[in-house]
Amino acid sequence: MRPIRAACLGTATTLVTLLACASGAQAATHTDAVHAKGGHHVITLIGHLVQQSRFPVSTRGPAQGDRTVFRSLLFDRNDKIQVGETDGTCTTTTVENGGAEECVVTYTLQGGQISVQGMVFGILTDGSPTIPPPSFDNAITGGTGEFREARGQVHADTIGTGKRRFTIDLHR
Structure with missing residues (x-):
């Protein structure tokens, strides 16, 4: 199978998703209060798709088992x-x-990683990927470091070509 490159924001996560940490991470995460101990926190992030590959199982169009890998x-x-x-x-x-x-998506931020899993519906229109992809909600299944007891959900909205807003509703 040969990967097909896509320039648009694809499926979930397309999230983007979206992780080697940058030097500005500390300032942004403090602003969003993710370092506070315990309780409920909401983190809002903007994701920019930089790489996406599709691995189709059929040459006749979308099929069960097709994979998309993204960053x-x-x-x-x-x-x-x-x-x-x-x-x-x-x-x-x-x-x-x-x-x-x-x-299955991993968000890597300063202080640790957040693992997310779930379904994205309505990804195809007339047998091809939708542009823009639909909004979706996925479950936080765990984390590492400061996010090691993470639970909650991630809501994603497409806000531009190759661009999504992620609202991480984090419970610890």
Whole structure:
């Protein structure tokens, strides 16, 4: 199978996703209060897709088992300071009724990583990826470092070509 490069923001995560940490990470994460101990925190990040490859299982169009691999850079809520990246893979589970993918994504920020998993629905229109991709919500399944007890969800909205807003609703 040969990868197909895509210039647009693809599926989840496309998130972007989105992670080697940048020097500006500390300032942005303090602004979003992720270093506070315990409780509930909301982190807003802007993801810019920088790399995406598709690995189709068929030459006749989208099929169950197609994979998308992506990487995005993450910036603070003002889209000014790079604070990390996100990387992930999505596998097509169905092509009927708009299609669906199951995605596994890691957000790498200063202080640790946040692991996320879930479904993205409505990823196909007329047998091809939708542009812009739909909004989605995925579950936080765990984390490392400061995020080692992370639980909650991530909501993603497409806000431009190759650009998403991630709202991480973090419970510790």
